[in-house]
Amino acid sequence: MRRSIPVVAAALGLALTMTACSSGGSSTGDQTSAPPSEAPTSAAPTLSGTLTMWVDETRIDVMKPIVQEFTAQTGVKVDLVQKVSGDIRTDFVKQVPTGQGPDVIIGAHDWTGEFVNNGVVAPIELGDKADGFATSAIQAFTYDGKLYGAPYAIENIALVRNNKLQPETTAKTFDDLVTEGKKAGKKYSVLIQQGDQGDAYHLYPLQTSFDAPIFKQSGDGSYTNELGLGGANGDKFAKYIAKLGKEKVLSASIGGDQAKAAFEKGDSPYIVTGPWYTTEFTQKGMDISVLPVPSAGGSEAKPFVGVQGAFISSKSKNPLLAQAFVTSFLTTEKVQTELYKAGGRLPALKASAEQVDDPVLKGFNEAGATGAPMPSIPEMGAMWAFWGTTQVQIISGQAKDPAAAWTKMVKNMQDAIDKAGK
Amino acid sequence: MSHQQTITPEDEGTPPRPPGERPRNGTGGVSHARDFGRGFWVKLVLVALIDAGAVYGILSAVSVSQWAIAGFLVLALVLVNWAYFSKRALPAKYLLPGLVFLFVYVIFSACYTAFIAFTNYGDGHNSTKSDAVQAILIQNEQRVEGSAAYPLTIVSQGGTLGFAVVQDGTVEVGTQDDPLAPVTGATADGDKAATVPGWDVLGFAQIAQEQDAVVNLRVPVSDDAADGSLRTSDGLTAYVYQSTMTYDPATDTMTDSATGTVYTADDHGNFRSADGTALTPGWRVTVGFENFTRAFTDSRISGPFLQILVWTFAFAFLSVLTTFALGLFLAVVFNDPRIRGRKVYRALLILPYAFPGFLAALVWKGMLNVDFGFVNQTLLHGASIPWLTDPWLAKLSVLMVNLWLGFPYMFLVCTGALQSIPGDVLESAKMDGASPVRVQRSIVFPLLMVSVAPLLVSSFAFNFNNFSLIYMLTGGGPDFQGTPIIVGHTDILISMVYSVAFESGVKQYGFASALSILIFVIVGVISWWGFRRTRRLEEL
Numbered sequence: 001m002r003r004s005i006p007v008v009a010a011a012l013g014l015a016l017t018m019t020a021c022s023s024g025g026s027s028t029g030d031q032t033s034a035p036p037s038e039a040p041t042s043a044a045p046t047l048s049g050t051l052t053m054w055v056d057e058t059r060i061d062v063m064k065p066i067v068q069e070f071t072a073q074t075g076v077k078v079d080l081v082q083k084v085s086g087d088i089r090t091d092f093v094k095q096v097p098t099g100q101g102p103d104v105i106i107g108a109h110d111w112t113g114e115f116v117n118n119g120v121v122a123p124i125e126l127g128d129k130a131d132g133f134a135t136s137a138i139q140a141f142t143y144d145g146k147l148y149g150a151p152y153a154i155e156n157i158a159l160v161r162n163n164k165l166q167p168e169t170t171a172k173t174f175d176d177l178v179t180e181g182k183k184a185g186k187k188y189s190v191l192i193q194q195g196d197q198g199d200a201y202h203l204y205p206l207q208t209s210f211d212a213p214i215f216k217q218s219g220d221g222s223y224t225n226e227l228g229l230g231g232a233n234g235d236k237f238a239k240y241i242a243k244l245g246k247e248k249v250l251s252a253s254i255g256g257d258q259a260k261a262a263f264e265k266g267d268s269p270y271i272v273t274g275p276w277y278t279t280e281f282t283q284k285g286m287d288i289s290v291l292p293v294p295s296a297g298g299s300e301a302k303p304f305v306g307v308q309g310a311f312i313s314s315k316s317k318n319p320l321l322a323q324a325f326v327t328s329f330l331t332t333e334k335v336q337t338e339l340y341k342a343g344g345r346l347p348a349l350k351a352s353a354e355q356v357d358d359p360v361l362k363g364f365n366e367a368g369a370t371g372a373p374m375p376s377i378p379e380m381g382a383m384w385a386f387w388g389t390t391q392v393q394i395i396s397g398q399a400k401d402p403a404a405a406w407t408k409m410v411k412n413m414q415d416a417i418d419k420a421g422k
Numbered sequence: 423m424s425h426q427q428t429i430t431p432e433d434e435g436t437p438p439r440p441p442g443e444r445p446r447n448g449t450g451g452v453s454h455a456r457d458f459g460r461g462f463w464v465k466l467v468l469v470a471l472i473d474a475g476a477v478y479g480i481l482s483a484v485s486v487s488q489w490a491i492a493g494f495l496v497l498a499l500v501l502v503n504w505a506y507f508s509k510r511a512l513p514a515k516y517l518l519p520g521l522v523f524l525f526v527y528v529i530f531s532a533c534y535t536a537f538i539a540f541t542n543y544g545d546g547h548n549s550t551k552s553d554a555v556q557a558i559l560i561q562n563e564q565r566v567e568g569s570a571a572y573p574l575t576i577v578s579q580g581g582t583l584g585f586a587v588v589q590d591g592t593v594e595v596g597t598q599d600d601p602l603a604p605v606t607g608a609t610a611d612g613d614k615a616a617t618v619p620g621w622d623v624l625g626f627a628q629i630a631q632e633q634d635a636v637v638n639l640r641v642p643v644s645d646d647a648a649d650g651s652l653r654t655s656d657g658l659t660a661y662v663y664q665s666t667m668t669y670d671p672a673t674d675t676m677t678d679s680a681t682g683t684v685y686t687a688d689d690h691g692n693f694r695s696a697d698g699t700a701l702t703p704g705w706r707v708t709v710g711f712e713n714f715t716r717a718f719t720d721s722r723i724s725g726p727f728l729q730i731l732v733w734t735f736a737f738a739f740l741s742v743l744t745t746f747a748l749g750l751f752l753a754v755v756f757n758d759p760r761i762r763g764r765k766v767y768r769a770l771l772i773l774p775y776a777f778p779g780f781l782a783a784l785v786w787k788g789m790l791n792v793d794f795g796f797v798n799q800t801l802l803h804g805a806s807i808p809w810l811t812d813p814w815l816a817k818l819s820v821l822m823v824n825l826w827l828g829f830p831y832m833f834l835v836c837t838g839a840l841q842s843i844p845g846d847v848l849e850s851a852k853m854d855g856a857s858p859v860r861v862q863r864s865i866v867f868p869l870l871m872v873s874v875a876p877l878l879v880s881s882f883a884f885n886f887n888n889f890s891l892i893y894m895l896t897g898g899g900p901d902f903q904g905t906p907i908i909v910g911h912t913d914i915l916i917s918m919v920y921s922v923a924f925e926s927g928v929k930q931y932g933f934a935s936a937l938s939i940l941i942f943v944i945v946g947v948i949s950w951w952g953f954r955r956t957r958r959l960e961e962l
Contacts, residue, residue: 047630090929097549099486118548119557119703125655127571146561196811196899252811253793314557320633323656378545381927385908389901396811399903408904415722415906416926 049321050077052102054092056085059106059308062342070329076321089114096120096313103316104326109140109149109307113376116143122314123148124327132331137348139222140307140373149309150326152336153345156303156368157202157274159190159294163287166269174206174296178249181269188249188268194395195255198388201374202272203241203250204304210237210297214383215375223375225417230410233297238394238406240296245395252392278360279344290363305371307348382416469506473499498522539935540708545928547691547704554705555669558676558693562667566650569662573614574654576629576636577621583632585641585652585660586615586623593618596641596652629657667701676701713936722906723922729902734914737820738885742878744825749832750870754862757840768837775830783894786823811900813911820912824891828881839873840866871959879952883945892917915941 055063060082067078081102083091089111095101097120115121123146130138133151141149159177161169165184171177174190181189192202200207207213212233215223229237244250254262263271264284271277272293281288293301310326312319329335336352339345346365347353356362374380390399390409399405476499483492505514541547572587577595584597586608593608593615607619617623629636640651643662650664666680676685676693685693685701692704717723752771756764774782789796790809798805809819843866851861892898898913898921908925909918919941923934 047627049630093545093548093929097553114545116561117546117702119554119561120548122655123560123563125565125659125661127659127661144561145564197897251793253791258794314560315553318630318633319637319655320630320657323637324658327656328658379927381925382908383927385925385927389899389908393901393903398811398900405903412904412906419722 047075047321049318050079051104051318051321051325052079052081054081054083054088054102054105056088056106057082058085059343062339063106065342066330066335066338069335070325073329074321074324076325078325092311092313093118093120096315099315099317101313101315103313103318103322105311105313106308107149107311109137109151109309110374110376110380111311112141112143112148113378113380115311116148117378120314121148122312122316122319122322124150124312124323126150126327126331129327129331132350133348134350134353136305136371136373137307137309140305140376141309142222143376149311150330151307151309151348152330152339153308153343154305154348154365154368155275155308155345156305156364156371157205157272157293158303158364158367159291160263160271160273160278160281161289161291162263162266162269163289165266169291171294174209174294174301177270177294178244178247184269186267186269188262189270190249191254191259191263191268191271191273192250193254193256193259193273194250194252194392196252196392197385198252198390198392198395199256200384200387200391201304203391205272205293205301206240206296207237208303209293209295209299209301210234210240211299212237213372214387217372223372227410227414227417230407234406234410235403236297238402241391242394242397242399242402245397250395252396275345275361275364278364282360288360290360290367292367300370302371303368304374305368306374308345309348377417379417383413386413386416465506469502472502476502535935536939538931539713539939540710541706541932542691542704542709542712543706543932544923544930546702547706547932549703549705551687551691551705554691554703555676557703558701559665559667559669562678563653563663563665566662566664569650572652572660573612574652574658574660575615575618576624576654576657577615577618578624579621583635583639584621585639585654586618586621587652587660588613588615595621596643598639598641601642601644602652626657633657709932713933714940716933717937717940726902726905726907726909726918730909730913730915730918733817733912734886737817737824737912737914738882738888740821741824741828741885741888742882744821745828745832745881746836746874746878748825748829749834750836752829752833753836753840754866757837768833771833772830774826775834777827779827780890780894782827783823783891786819786826787895790819810896813900816896816900816910816912820892820895823895824885824888827891828885831881835874835877836870839870842873843869868959871956875956875959876953879949879956882952883949886914886945886948887916887941888914889916889920893920915944 053063053067060080063080067080071077085107088105088107092101092105092107093114096118101120112121126133126138126147130147134154137151137154138147141147141151165186166180169177169180171180178189193199194202204214207229210233212231213228216226216228218224241250259271259273260277260280262268263273263277264281264286278288278290293303295301310330312322312326316322331349333349333351336347336349337355340347340352340356344358344361346356346361353365356365375383386409390405393399394402394405476495480492480495480499483489483495501514501518505511505518508514572589575586577584577586582597584595585602586593586595586605587602588594588610589602591610592604593610594602595605595608595615595618596602605618605620609616615623636657637653637655640653640663641660642651643649648664650662652660653663654660666678668677668679669675670677674687677683678685683695683699685695685699688694689707690704690709691707692700692702694700755761756768756771761767787810788794790798792798792806792808792811795809797809798807808815810816847865847869848861851865856864892912892914896910896912898908898910898917900912901908901910907918907922909921913921916938919934919937923930923937
């Protein structure tokens with residue numbers, strides 16, 4: 001509750017000198033869009049009330065027509081508030097306890113753990129509708145056995161090929177792919193973005209092909225609390241990326257922007273990336289194909305799956321309307337298909353996913369078919385940091401003994417989890 | 423400006439005035455309060471606007487039960503009106519705006535930080551206890567496995583809400599207190615109850631009016647509580663839930679009905695069982711000096727701490743030294759009247775100062791990239807010098823970028839100080855036959871230091887906490903290898919605090935506040951000592 005004191009106090013301090021007070025009291029974002037006037041259909045009862053929903057800049061245009069439709073159907077207005085993606089996560093945690101937060105937010109599934117841990121998100125019950133969704137999508141929003149979000153889109157990374165430079169791929173292993181890529185005679189063979197903080201997410205397909213997943217998985221595919229990336233398999237993977245670093249396939253100086261720019265320039269026949277960049281590639285007229293990442297360590301290369309969906313605040317003043325919007329409206333085939341058409345991401349609802357005819361998205365779908373969702377435990381922030389840092393040190397050759405550096409990292413990760421659980 | 427003076431202005435020695443004529447500028451002797459000229463009306467309007475804003479603020483604060491803010495605003499309102507309408511409060515008229523800002527922006531935030539430092543506020547302890555209890559109860563309500571979904575009709579009888587569902591073809595109604603029971607004469611429409619004698623069937627619009635009551639309603643399925651209860655989250659369908667946790671306010675305990683484990687509220691804002699397992703979420707409590715002692719006892723922090731402390735001092739000291747040396751040198755050079763177009767040079771030199779620091783740091787980060795950066799690619803013709811990834815080069819890069827960012831400030835300050843040195847002092851030195859070097863060393867520099875030295879101390883304090891430069895340029899990297907927290911060779915204390923308290927994934931506001939207070943103490947002591955030293959310079 002006290003969090004809002006500085007904001008309000010500052011606003012009023014300002015008012016004192018400016019002799020005018022125009023603060024609306026809500027410290028929300030900059031762009032709100034009120035849907036058009038109520039137009040209830042005869043079938044639906046006329047409702048009143050307003051839901052506040054936080055959306056980031058990439059999804060606000062996708063959501064606008066959807067909420068207008070909801071308003072037309074039910075008479076409930078939805079106030080869309082645009083916020084930066086990272087702010088949605090932290091501000092939701094900060095503002096829900098004050099009672100000033102939004103009713104609904106659109107976000108990524110890996111926020112679930114933090115939200116549950118802070119008690120800011122309400123569980124939802126999809127009932128039998130849950131069976132209509134991709135298993136990984138439901139799994140992604142499930143935390144401690146309860147569902148906390150309604151999924152609408154799935155995304156994952158895959159191998160993207162520039163058909164102009166490399167019309168065909170015969171490589172069955174990642175090593176072959178590198179050799180094949182080198183034959184194309186360009187500056188790079190395969191681009192995998194890293195950057196100076198590392199990027200474990202983009203290396204994860206290679207890591208899983210060594211059977212070294214971040215956490216061990218139980219029979220139904222959900223994660224256990226036991227780290228799985230250590231041991232002999234992890235060591236092998238560490239040595240492998242050290243080798244790729246030496247061969248200059250991987251480099252800390254190639255961040256996301258550099259990798260994208262190089263691929264667009266035609267400097268590389270292959271890039272490992274996600275749908276967020278391929279839409280730009282196709283818009284620029286590039287001829288691309290999307291393939292699964294070949295295995296490096298013998299097993300199947302499985303990327304992380306990221307799922308987007310809607311969360312409901314545990315302190316929403318309109319719990320029923322919010323639930324109606326999230327569980328009954330967003331989950332319909334019609335809406336999921338519309339979201340896919342506007343957003344260009346694979347729908348989480350199976351019935352809508354079957355209608356996808358875009359070869360690029362289909363390629364991503366196949367590449368991620370066996371992938372597991374990113375873990376959503378609150379400690380993942382620390383995991384990512386340890387993970388990326390160590391990988392960069394191995395790739396750049398700073399860590400002289402890759403296996404030892406990897407083992408040390410696993411120990412630090414375990415310590416971080418143990419300390420946090422205290 | 424006393425009461426008496428306004429009555430007998432003659433006492434002040436001002437010439438006597440015919441009665442009725444008011445002083446021209448209001449400072450003569452008649453208080454503003456008695457002066458109904460144009461100035462008074464302007465003041466009246468301004469104060470009225472402030473009052474309107476304050477009253478609006480008070481009303482909004484009261485409406486959301488923020489009593490502290492409301493109290494502060496009432497106080498401020500009274501003070502403002504007293505200060506600007508009283509005839510005794512002339513100093514207050516000038517001081518009040520400053521005091522209000524001081525309170526809001528400095529004292530309040532400092533006290534608030536101090537307060538947070540004594541709490542466990544952070545992830546997992548985000549809100550009040552009642553919120554935590556409610557969240558635990560909701561999170562531990564499980565849908566009974568394999569149970570059916572009931573299309574729901576919500577009914578009401580004299581203000582009591584009830585659920586009507588169809589079970590095996592018969593309509594059953596239940597409320598909070600009465601378990602589901604068949605109602606005779608009720609009709610069903612498919613699998614949904616249509617009419618229930620004695621009860622009003624609510625439409626969705628009516629349901630939405632009573633959202634909270636509907637969502638919180640639990641209707642027992644049978645007399646046996648173990649069978650679970652019906653609840654709805656969307657008002658359309660009900661499911662059978664079983665609550666595995668029950669809260670007993672009398673003993674302040676949570677009991678897991680499935681395992682029988684009792685979780686007792688502890689003094690750290692958690693329900694904890696006998697074997698130490700805690701339920702999440704917890705709530706915010708004060709934890710005394712625990713955050714402070716943790717800074718010294720947590721082995722994960724104390725490991726790299728010394729290295730970072732040494733670098734923080736080195737960074738702050740070298741930053742001040744290099745920027746001051748370059749700034750002073752340029753100031754002396756461009757202070758020489760023989761240089762043509764000095765104004766142009768000076769303007770150009772101040773340019774880096776005009777860039778926002780964090781933006782410049784980001785630009786430099788790009789320019790220093792090993793393979794793509796402008797420095798390696800263009801200036802050094804394709805060299806691959808790891809400016810930001812080698813521990814020592816990264817430290818050098820940080821200092822160089824900070825030099826680029828910081829020297830214009832020193833240049834400005836020194837130029838100003840040089841120009842304020844009286845010309846006759848320099849002239850008499852020349853007359854006495856002092857060489858130019860000697861003049862600089864014995865006259866100019868000591869006089870310069872009198873006015874510049876305090877600024878060097880504050881520049882040291884600023885660089886000691888120069889978070890944005892480190893965070894934007896290197897992010898603290900290159901990281902130490904294998905340390906239990908992610909910190910690096912260029913991390914300074916404040917960026918280490920950020921890394922430990924926020925980037926570890928679990929945000930710990932309490933701990934971060936405690937650490938920042940510790941840093942404040944370090945900086946405060948150094949500054950105090952530095953300012954004492956500079957005072958000695960004035961005695962020269």
